Amino acid sequence: MEGTxxxxxxTLQEADSxxxxTADGEAKPVLDLQKGDxxxxxxxxxxxxxxxxxxxEINEY
Structure with a gap:
């Protein structure tokens, strides 16, 4: 987070819906996300x- x-x-669902x-207020499809966005x-x-x-509750084994 900026400033910290x-x-x-x-965790996001990989789907076109x-x-x-974005930080500019625009909607961006999860499928179009890139490192650094x-x-x-x-x-x-x-x-x-x-x-x-x-x-x-999440149990990891």
Whole structure:
């Protein structure tokens, strides 16, 4: 995130119907993302599905 040393992690569906907002406010398809692209973000607690907050638990083995 700009102005901090904090990293943001996101898992996005690889589909032509999924878009993100760039730092300039434009919509960009996830399929067109490239390393170094600057995106707008809103720090929040993990666990969202279609924008709705969900309770989740991830177990990795």
């Amino acid at each position: 040393d904090q990293e943001i992690s996101a 999924v878009h993100v907002q 600057r995106l707008a973000c809103y720090p929040d607690q993990p666990g969202r599905h279609l924008g709705e907050k969900i309770e989740e």
